[in-house]
Amino acid sequence: MTSHGPAHAHADVLIADCGDSALVAKAVGLDTEAAWRLVHALADALDAVRLPGVHDVVPAYDALLVEFDCTATDHATVRRVLAHEAARLGPDPAPTTPPRRFLVPVVYGGEHGPDLPTVAAQLGLAESEVVALHSGADLTVRCLGAPAGAPMTDGPAFPRPVPRLASPRTRVDPGSVAVAGRQAVICPMPSPGGWPLLGRTPVRVLDLHSDPITAYRPGDIFRFRPITPDQWDDYADLPLAHCADSADQAGLAACHG
Amino acid sequence: MADTLTIRTPGIATVQDLGRVGRSRYGLPANGAVDQHSARVANVLCGNDEHAPLLEITALDFACVPSADILVAVTGAPADVTVAGVPHPQWEPVPVRAGETLRVTGIRHGLRVYLAVLGSFEAARLQGSCAPDTILGFGPPLREGDELALRASCPPVDHPYSRIPLFRLNAPVPPFPTTVPTTWTIDVTDGPDRAEFGDTGRRLFDAPFTVSPQSNHIGLRLHGSTVPRRVTQGELLSRGVPIGAVEVPAGDELLVLHRGRGVTAGYPVLAVVTATGLSALGQVRPGQTVRFRHRTLDQAVTAHRTQRSAVAALRTRVRTAFDSLRIRAPLGG
Numbered sequence: 001m002t003s004h005g006p007a008h009a010h011a012d013v014l015i016a017d018c019g020d021s022a023l024v025a026k027a028v029g030l031d032t033e034a035a036w037r038l039v040h041a042l043a044d045a046l047d048a049v050r051l052p053g054v055h056d057v058v059p060a061y062d063a064l065l066v067e068f069d070c071t072a073t074d075h076a077t078v079r080r081v082l083a084h085e086a087a088r089l090g091p092d093p094a095p096t097t098p099p100r101r102f103l104v105p106v107v108y109g110g111e112h113g114p115d116l117p118t119v120a121a122q123l124g125l126a127e128s129e130v131v132a133l134h135s136g137a138d139l140t141v142r143c144l145g146a147p148a149g150a151p152m153t154d155g156p157a158f159p160r161p162v163p164r165l166a167s168p169r170t171r172v173d174p175g176s177v178a179v180a181g182r183q184a185v186i187c188p189m190p191s192p193g194g195w196p197l198l199g200r201t202p203v204r205v206l207d208l209h210s211d212p213i214t215a216y217r218p219g220d221i222f223r224f225r226p227i228t229p230d231q232w233d234d235y236a237d238l239p240l241a242h243c244a245d246s247a248d249q250a251g252l253a254a255c256h257g
Numbered sequence: 258m259a260d261t262l263t264i265r266t267p268g269i270a271t272v273q274d275l276g277r278v279g280r281s282r283y284g285l286p287a288n289g290a291v292d293q294h295s296a297r298v299a300n301v302l303c304g305n306d307e308h309a310p311l312l313e314i315t316a317l318d319f320a321c322v323p324s325a326d327i328l329v330a331v332t333g334a335p336a337d338v339t340v341a342g343v344p345h346p347q348w349e350p351v352p353v354r355a356g357e358t359l360r361v362t363g364i365r366h367g368l369r370v371y372l373a374v375l376g377s378f379e380a381a382r383l384q385g386s387c388a389p390d391t392i393l394g395f396g397p398p399l400r401e402g403d404e405l406a407l408r409a410s411c412p413p414v415d416h417p418y419s420r421i422p423l424f425r426l427n428a429p430v431p432p433f434p435t436t437v438p439t440t441w442t443i444d445v446t447d448g449p450d451r452a453e454f455g456d457t458g459r460r461l462f463d464a465p466f467t468v469s470p471q472s473n474h475i476g477l478r479l480h481g482s483t484v485p486r487r488v489t490q491g492e493l494l495s496r497g498v499p500i501g502a503v504e505v506p507a508g509d510e511l512l513v514l515h516r517g518r519g520v521t522a523g524y525p526v527l528a529v530v531t532a533t534g535l536s537a538l539g540q541v542r543p544g545q546t547v548r549f550r551h552r553t554l555d556q557a558v559t560a561h562r563t564q565r566s567a568v569a570a571l572r573t574r575v576r577t578a579f580d581s582l583r584i585r586a587p588l589g590g
Contacts, residue, residue: 016449019529020557022499024449043282056281058497058520065497065520067281070532070558071565145495146519147392149284152495189392208383208393212283 012038013086015079018065023075025064025082034092035062036142040218041093045085054078059218060143099140100220101245104186105227105235106135106177108199112229115165115196119179123158133157134177134198135224139184141216147191149206149214153222155182168194175201177224186222199224202235203243215241260325261404262378265358268317270399272378273371275308277386281520287500288388288517291474291539292369293532294564295333298428299373301572302330302350304579304586310380310387311373312399316542318362319370325355325410328375328584334367334540335433348428350375350575352414366433367540375586376409391475391517414582426574429567431537439545440465444534444552444560445503450525454505455488458527461503465546466511472543475517479547484509487525498522501530501538503549513538531557533564 018024025042027035043059046066053073058065068078108131109116120127139153155162161181169192172178176187178195187193188205201224206213216222227235264270275296276289290296290313297307305311312319314333331338331347338345341357347370353359361370380387381396389396414423434441451458466479485505497520498504504512504524513530514522515538530538531552541547552560579586 017446017554018449018526019446019499019501020531020554020561022529024497047282055278056287058281060496060521061494063494063496065281065499067499071562074558075554143495143521144282144284145521146284146286148286148390189394191392208395211384212280213285213384214283
């Protein structure tokens with residue numbers, strides 16, 4: 001039975017069944033960065049092919065989930081196309097689109113970042129040092145995660161991973177800027193969350209009425225920029241798209257303050 | 258002024274469709290009718306496109322009144338359907354005259370009922386779908402007095418012989434277990450991380466699991482006496498997980514992700530509920546038990562194709578019946 005056989009390696013990708021309506025392609029034998037680049041390039045390639053029946057692709061770190069309607073296509077067809085595209089891309093594909101850079105204003109600490117003191121204590125740093133590390137480097141968006149388009153970025157260069165909260169919050173305010181392990185995120189919508197909160201951005205992360213709902217995509221770069229609490233209103237509800245480094249001058253001016 | 262369907266007793270009801278596809282990449286869950294099969298059949302019985310907006314009624318009694326003559330179909334869990342007090346069958350088209358009250362009461366054995374209207378009604382859309390998304394705060398539950406703008410009316414269909422059911426379309430009705438305690442059989446295939454569980458993976462099939470009250474369209478929590486255990490070590494990176502993923506987080510719980518699931522997660526996926534199994538799982542009530550049944554991928558795909566073929570055949574019968582009764586289905590097939 002060739003169509004639903006065991007997972008097999010093709011080039012640098014291992015393809016496995018994931019139920020009757022999905023496959024998962026995992027990058028193997030590559031370093032973290034190359035694996036991530038490969039699964040995102042593979043997602044782009046599959047989107048471009050527009051294979052009938054395939055309706056969703058979810059690239060994350062080292063794996064790509066491909067969802068399809070198994071009454072409109074079958075596992076063997078999707079496998080074959082995935083393997084073909086993986087072979088065509090090779091182990092080190094170039095990004096399909098150049099990264100954009102977003103300058104994201106953040107009010108750190110206080111009511112907006114209630115866990116800043118705890119995180120500082122855990123890391124053995126002053127609060128100002130935590131802020132300087134979080135806002136002092138370009139952080140690459142790795143994938144868009146739950147809930148709803150949350151930009152999952154690399155974490156700042158903290159001396160060690162940040163533990164999750166012992167007791168998750170039942171509600172995290174939209175725009176909250178959080179860290180955990182060696183990752184960072186902005187929470188776009190009110191939701192429960194177990195990641196420590198360092199601050200909050202006043203800008204509107206998602207635009208639910210544009211398609212896609214996010215101005216950013218994996219590979220783009222976030223640079224957090226500290227602002228004071230009394231600057232909050234200057235940025236309140238500004239779409240994140242206006243914070244792009246390459247955006248129009250009005251947007252740039254707004255985000256540079 | 259457009260004709261409307263006015264909600265009299267909302268219970269727990271929402272405007273639904275089959276969900277939001279193509280947005281997982283942007284972190285948006287699919288959502289949509291939790292029992293996709295029943296929702297699909299309800300629309301097909303009304304001659305609608307299967308993606309047309311319809312109502313999902315959960316657990317509690319519901320009533321509405323149209324301002325024009327309409328044709329409806331009620332599918333999903335067994336319930337008592339009445340029009341102006343007269344009982345009518347589920348899984349068949351039912352005419353409702355202007356001003357008559359359509360009631361759905363006594364939902365039993367299962368959890369969710371679907372109510373479609375010939376021609377459907379206007380519904381707000383977000384990212385291509387009217388399906389509620391609780392994270393985005395879109396698609397609030399219906400309230401008493403809400404009015405849905407009907408997109409078509411249906412002239413009264415008079416049958417020359419009274420007391421004989423108007424339609425006998427033989428829609429594909431899935432089984433609803435009626436035994437007490439109620440046990441559902443839910444089909445699963447091996448998940449991509451099956452090997453991580455070693456021999457303990459078989460525990461999924463050894464004994465039934467009980468559905469916890471903390472279950473919803475995002476996922477179901479199930480308790481069991483012996484749960485599978487991961488036998489490998491190491492953190493898993495977050496990755497895309499399919500609807501139907503059976504995860505084993507900790508303790509004596511299983512988590513089965515359903516249509517509102519966040520698109521990425523970090524737990525190993527032991528098994529994946531099949532497409533037909535997901536529709537059935539959308540009907541399981543808290544407190545009821547689930548017995549998982551192992552299927553091969555071929556068996557799962559075949560079952561799904563068989564179910565969808567039955568719906569396609571039903572569409573043909575509906576068209577024939579509607580043609581003979583001169584009912585025009587506005588959205589066609």
